[in-house]
Amino acid sequence: MTTPNPDLPLAGIRVLDLSRVFAGPMSAMVLADFGAEVIKVEHPGRGDDTRDWGMRIGNTETTYFNSMNRNKRSITLDLQSAEGVRLLHQLVPQFDVVIHNFKHGGAEKLGVGYEQLKALKDDLIYCAVAGYDSSGPEAARPGYDLVIQAEAGLMALNGDAQTPPLKFGVAIVDLMTGMYAAQAVLAALYGRSRTGKGRLIEMALYDCGLSITGYYGLESLKLGHDPERFGNAHPSIVPYGMYEAADGPLIIAVGNNAQFGKFCHQVIMRPDIVEDPRFATNLARAQNREIIGPLLKDLIRSFPRDLLLERLTAVGIPCGRVAGLHEALTSERTRRGNLIQDMPHPVAGSTPVFAPPCRLDGQRLPIRHAPPTLGEGTRELLQHLLTLSDEELQALQAQGVLTLPNQI
Numbered sequence: 001m002t003t004p005n006p007d008l009p010l011a012g013i014r015v016l017d018l019s020r021v022f023a024g025p026m027s028a029m030v031l032a033d034f035g036a037e038v039i040k041v042e043h044p045g046r047g048d049d050t051r052d053w054g055m056r057i058g059n060t061e062t063t064y065f066n067s068m069n070r071n072k073r074s075i076t077l078d079l080q081s082a083e084g085v086r087l088l089h090q091l092v093p094q095f096d097v098v099i100h101n102f103k104h105g106g107a108e109k110l111g112v113g114y115e116q117l118k119a120l121k122d123d124l125i126y127c128a129v130a131g132y133d134s135s136g137p138e139a140a141r142p143g144y145d146l147v148i149q150a151e152a153g154l155m156a157l158n159g160d161a162q163t164p165p166l167k168f169g170v171a172i173v174d175l176m177t178g179m180y181a182a183q184a185v186l187a188a189l190y191g192r193s194r195t196g197k198g199r200l201i202e203m204a205l206y207d208c209g210l211s212i213t214g215y216y217g218l219e220s221l222k223l224g225h226d227p228e229r230f231g232n233a234h235p236s237i238v239p240y241g242m243y244e245a246a247d248g249p250l251i252i253a254v255g256n257n258a259q260f261g262k263f264c265h266q267v268i269m270r271p272d273i274v275e276d277p278r279f280a281t282n283l284a285r286a287q288n289r290e291i292i293g294p295l296l297k298d299l300i301r302s303f304p305r306d307l308l309l310e311r312l313t314a315v316g317i318p319c320g321r322v323a324g325l326h327e328a329l330t331s332e333r334t335r336r337g338n339l340i341q342d343m344p345h346p347v348a349g350s351t352p353v354f355a356p357p358c359r360l361d362g363q364r365l366p367i368r369h370a371p372p373t374l375g376e377g378t379r380e381l382l383q384h385l386l387t388l389s390d391e392e393l394q395a396l397q398a399q400g401v402l403t404l405p406n407q408i
Helices: 023-033 082-094 106-110 114-118 145-151 172-195 205-211 214-223 257-267 271-275 282-287 289-300 305-314 325-329 332-336 378-386 390-398
Strands: 014-017 037-042 072-076 097-100 125-130 199-204 240-245 248-253 319-321 340-345 349-354
Touching: 014 023, 014 082, 023 037, 023 072, 023 097, 023 125, 023 172, 072 378, 082 378, 097 172, 106 114, 114 125, 125 172, 145 172, 145 205, 172 199, 172 205, 199 205, 240 289, 248 305, 257 271, 257 282, 257 305, 282 289, 305 319, 378 390
Parallel strands: 014 037, 014 097, 037 072, 097 125, 125 199
Antiparallel strands: 240 248, 248 319, 340 349
């Protein structure tokens, strides 16, 4: 066991992460980043589904798994077995939070539902992540990010008018549901500090997916139909989006008419454009985007990207290179921010891990634990938390209830 870092705000809080794949593990990782001791409970042998997704790292981890499981420890327990559930029940009184994403009714069937665990710890904060509202007719439907992106209208607002509905490049609904779940747990922890009462938190992927349509969602309600899609352009500001320079793409974000004047006079060297009444104001440019859009694209394509960026920066117009993913990950900005750190790995030697994005008092939150190998903490943690002997652990392993780390 590691000693909690007293400088981190959730030091002393313990979380049992019974979830797998993305949304649940994401919420638990956020809590871990802020100092909570997070124990990830996994099936012996196969572990989290994502240990088999993406590119292999070592024997039991992958790029996908590692992106959602830093700062955690891993133990193995077969919750399909009565003995595995009995051990989990013994653990629960020592924990503050339980997170899971079992199918509807699955937690209760296993013996780890809210009422079943609340009976063991009255002030438990219990967070259940599902696809749909647990009280509605779709409660039993499995929740998958891509399905929710389609059903919540997210695919309908992504891309441009000429493309079919388009998914986001990452599992955005899972990601945001994990963030919302972490916020709810933090609020519940704060509430418990005042009232002494636990909470049942229910998160539905569909609810979160719908909420992140944001201003586009409200515009759709106001219009009575889907808003027009503009791809990388802005629906109401011109010029604002991605443009191709002579040697590569860049972002130009002209936010007001004064900036547009500078853009025409000092960047593209065409003062006549801003003097044209069709383009003098943003409202006029938006109304005439079919005319000014191609004109600006041709002009921008005639300049080298670095020259444009230099001129745009000099006059205070927001701009930036469009980087490839690998280029961004290996950039000086990323290195300077220490956003990716190499962590020791027992098989691979080392492995890159994203650092938490938050800074507290000027310091980035630390990576206290690399994403765990499957069951690496089973022996140590169960001996510490449940005072199980080596003989008892060996017997449980023989029954298939758990797998000790030297057997993985």
